[in-house]
Amino acid sequence: MRFARFFAFALFAAPAASSGAAEGPILTPPPPLSPKINGPRVYGARPGRPFLYRIPCTGERPIRFSADGLPPSIALDPETGILRGTAPERRGEHPVTLKARNRHGATQRIFKIVVGDTLALTPPMGWNHWYTHYNRITDQLMREAADVMIASGMADFGYQYVNIDDCWMVKPGDPNPELGGPPREPDGAIRPNRRFPDMAALAEYIHSKGLKFGIYTSPGPLTCAGFTGAYGHEEQDAKTFARWGVDFLKYDWCSYGKVAPGKDLAAYQAPYRLMGGILARLDRDIVLNLCQYGMAEVWKWGREVGGHSWRTTGDLGLEKGDRLPGFYRIGLRNARLWEHAGPGGWNDPDYILIGWVGNAHRIDDPPQYTTLTPDEQYSYMSMWSLMAAPLFYSGLMSKLDAFTLNVLCNAEVIEVNQDSLGRQARPLRESEEELVLAKPLEDGSWAVGLFNLSEQERTMAIEFAELKLKGRQRVRDLWRQRDLGVFPRVYQAPVPRHGVLLVRLWPAG
Ligand code: GLA
Numbered sequence: 001m002r003f004a005r006f007f008a009f010a011l012f013a014a015p016a017a018s019s020g021a022a023e024g025p026i027l028t029p030p031p032p033l034s035p036k037i038n039g040p041r042v043y044g045a046r047p048g049r050p051f052l053y054r055i056p057c058t059g060e061r062p063i064r065f066s067a068d069g070l071p072p073s074i075a076l077d078p079e080t081g082i083l084r085g086t087a088p089e090r091r092g093e094h095p096v097t098l099k100a101r102n103r104h105g106a107t108q109r110i111f112k113i114v115v116g117d118t119l120a121l122t123p124p125m126g127w128n129h130w131y132t133h134y135n136r137i138t139d140q141l142m143r144e145a146a147d148v149m150i151a152s153g154m155a156d157f158g159y160q161y162v163n164i165d166d167c168w169m170v171k172p173g174d175p176n177p178e179l180g181g182p183p184r185e186p187d188g189a190i191r192p193n194r195r196f197p198d199m200a201a202l203a204e205y206i207h208s209k210g211l212k213f214g215i216y217t218s219p220g221p222l223t224c225a226g227f228t229g230a231y232g233h234e235e236q237d238a239k240t241f242a243r244w245g246v247d248f249l250k251y252d253w254c255s256y257g258k259v260a261p262g263k264d265l266a267a268y269q270a271p272y273r274l275m276g277g278i279l280a281r282l283d284r285d286i287v288l289n290l291c292q293y294g295m296a297e298v299w300k301w302g303r304e305v306g307g308h309s310w311r312t313t314g315d316l317g318l319e320k321g322d323r324l325p326g327f328y329r330i331g332l333r334n335a336r337l338w339e340h341a342g343p344g345g346w347n348d349p350d351y352i353l354i355g356w357v358g359n360a361h362r363i364d365d366p367p368q369y370t371t372l373t374p375d376e377q378y379s380y381m382s383m384w385s386l387m388a389a390p391l392f393y394s395g396l397m398s399k400l401d402a403f404t405l406n407v408l409c410n411a412e413v414i415e416v417n418q419d420s421l422g423r424q425a426r427p428l429r430e431s432e433e434e435l436v437l438a439k440p441l442e443d444g445s446w447a448v449g450l451f452n453l454s455e456q457e458r459t460m461a462i463e464f465a466e467l468k469l470k471g472r473q474r475v476r477d478l479w480r481q482r483d484l485g486v487f488p489r490v491y492q493a494p495v496p497r498h499g500v501l502l503v504r505l506w507p508a509g
Contacts, residue, residue, distance in 0.1 A: 023402065024373070024375075024377065026403060026406045028480065029480075031058035031411065032059065034059050034060075034102065035058070035105065035106065036057065036107060038414065039056035040122040041111060041112060041420050041442075042121045042122065042420045043113050043114065044116065044120065046116070046285050047087055047088065047089045047091060047115050050085075050087075051073070051084065051087045051113075052082070052212065053083045054081060054160060055098055055111075056158040057081055057156055058153065059100070059104065060103070062102065064078055065077070066101075067083075068096070069095060074086070074087075074113075080210060088115050090115060091116050093113070093114050094114075095110050096110070097109070097111075117280075120346065121422065122417075122418045123390045123417055124160075124287055124289075124308070124346075124392070125161065126149075126162060126248075126392050127145055127149060127154075127162055127163065127392060127393045127397060128161075128163040129394070130351070130394055131351060131357050131358055131394035132356070132358050132394060132395055132397075133358070134225075134363040135166075135167040135179075135363065137164060137165070137167055137168060139195060139196050139198075142164055142202055144397065145397045148397040148400065149162060150209055150211075152405060153409060154408060155210070156409075157408075158391075158414055158418060159393070159408075160212050161212045161213075161214045161392070162206050162212065163213075163215070165216045166216055166223045166227060166252070167227055168192050168195070168227075170193050170227065171226055172227075178195055179195075179227075180193075188236055190233065190240055200245060213244075213245055213248070214246065214248030215249055216249070216252060218251070219234070219256045219274070220254050220256035220259060220271075221255055229256075231256070231259060234275055235278050238279060239282070242286065247287065249288050252292070253271070253291065256271055265296055265301075268292070272290050272302070275288065275306070276307060287309075288306055288308050289309045289310070289311075289390070290307040290309070290311065291311045293314045293315075298311075299340035299341075299347055302340075303345035309345065309348040310347065310348055311349075312349055313330045313349060313350065316353060317357075317359075317361075318360050325376055327353070327380045328383075328453065330350060331349055333349075334387055335387055335424075335425065337424075338424040338425060338427070340424075341387070341422070343420075347389065347424060348389060349384065349387065351392045351393065352384060352392065353395060354370045354380065354381075354404050354407060354408075355395035355399065355404035356368065356369055356370075356395050356399045367395070367396045374403065375498050375499030377407050378407065378479060378500050378502075381407050382451070383449065383500075385414065385447075386425035386438075386439050386502075387425055388419075388422060388425070412476075412478045412504070413478050416504070419439075419442050421442040423439055423440055425437035426439070428467075431453075433453055434450070434452060435451040435453055436448065436460075436462065437449040437451070438467055441504070444507070445504055446504065446505045447503070448502075448503050449500055449501070450502075450503075451499075453498065454497065457495065458495055459493065459494050460494075460501065462503070464487075464489060465489070469505065472486050472487060472488050473506065474505070474506045475503050475504075475505055477503055478502045479500075484503070
């Protein structure tokens with residue numbers, strides 16, 4: 001019965017071995033049977049707007065939830081742990097004590113609802129359809145992704161957004177009757193294509209599980225895949241999204257270049273400033289993700305125009321690897337932008353592509369099991385966590401195997417990503433052979449990633465003086481969730497080829 005949720009799910013997942021792909025070694029012990037509350041400790045919401053939050057909590061179900069100090073406008077379902085209602089009108093911090101109990105034990109922790117103008121106080125987490133379903137996405141596949149987010153346990157670790165990417169609208173001129181047709185209603189309202197019979201019902205389905213619903217459009221006349229964009233209908237489309245129940249918008253530059261008012265900074269900012277302003281006036285909280293591949297140094301102004309995250313690079317799925325797989329190159333570029341991330345505004349190096357994923361160069365091909373080695377996958381997730389990157393899985397939800405889930409769902413690794421201080425790790429050392437990223441955490445500890453970029457195992461070290469730390473440190477291996485001991489000056493250990501050692505350091509005594 002122990003870990004039933006994890007294993008029950010892994011059983012109905014297709015065996016990875018059937019394709020010749022091999023699952024790697026699982027480093028992380030399964031979560032305890034007693035309840036453990038995960039996810040962010042701070043949560044931004046705007047006054048009086050709809051509020052929805054499913055408490056991420058591992059442990060054997062049934063779990064009974066309760067809360068002290070909950071604002072009266074928000075109700076908690078004790079069985080599902082879903083908080084629902086409206087955010088308080090009073091601006092400022094509303095600390096709530098979340099409690100969870102089952103037959104194995106009980107736990108509680110403080111969850112601060114911060115009512116103000118800032119959303120995404122910690123990096124958004126969820127799933128996005130792009131790298132798996134491309135232009136094949138349907139209402140049914142979105143519902144299944146939401147189902148799996150719950151059934152696999154991902155939601156218990158903090159994953160909450162279920163996001164459609166491109167290709168839900170009409171594709172003007174497409175002969176396929178499922179995709180073609182009039183792009184808008186006579187009054188100008190955007191029309192989903194026939195694969196999405198009722199967007200509001202889809203949103204309602206996702207919300208019924210306590211999860212959130214994200215959507216995608218472009219400020220240009222057409223999206224990247226040639227579907228209908230928002231150009232000339234920005235306000236109308238944003239209001240439609242709010243009416244449907246959208247919680248997240250990815251706004252992808254694409255064909256906007258053809259209609260942009262120029263090539264100066266103001267022109268790069270214009271579409272995002274427009275949409276950012278519109279969303280800020282809506283009576284619904286919608287997190288805005290700027291997707292324009294890092295043009296005009298978006299990290300310097302993404303927040304000011306209303307963005308909560310901004311892609312810093314081109315598409316990860318299109319990135320050519322060299323000696324190292326593409327995610328290292330994207331990750332390195334993103335890592336250097338560490339000073340620009342913080343609560344409410346995050347550098348976005350694109351999605352987590354592991355497990356079964358499609359090929360962005362040949363989108364008609366069926367998903368294949370990742371060719372990244374297990375060590376490379378641990379490095380990928382470690383880098384994204386240290387960089388306080390939005391954590392969006394974009395692989396096939398219906399075929400999640402135990403190894404992929406293990407990489408995606410380590411509570412101590414995710415805690416580094418979701419830390420309330422909201423700092424992105426700084427590159428301490430960077431060379432052909434190694435990368436060291438270090439991130440200060442709210443409790444005064446540090447998370448450090450020692451990445452071996454070389455072709456053979458290598459002993460890597462973190463000297464505490466590099467972090468200006470005085471005295472002995474208690475060191476914990478976050479992937480193995482194991483204390484390594486107390487060390488006076490330095491911690492060092494062998495790190496496998498393309499692998500990582502992810503540790504957390506606390507002052508000892
Ligand atoms: C661009 C974006 C991708 C994806 C596609 C959809 O390439 O960068 O993330 O949204 O468009 O067409």
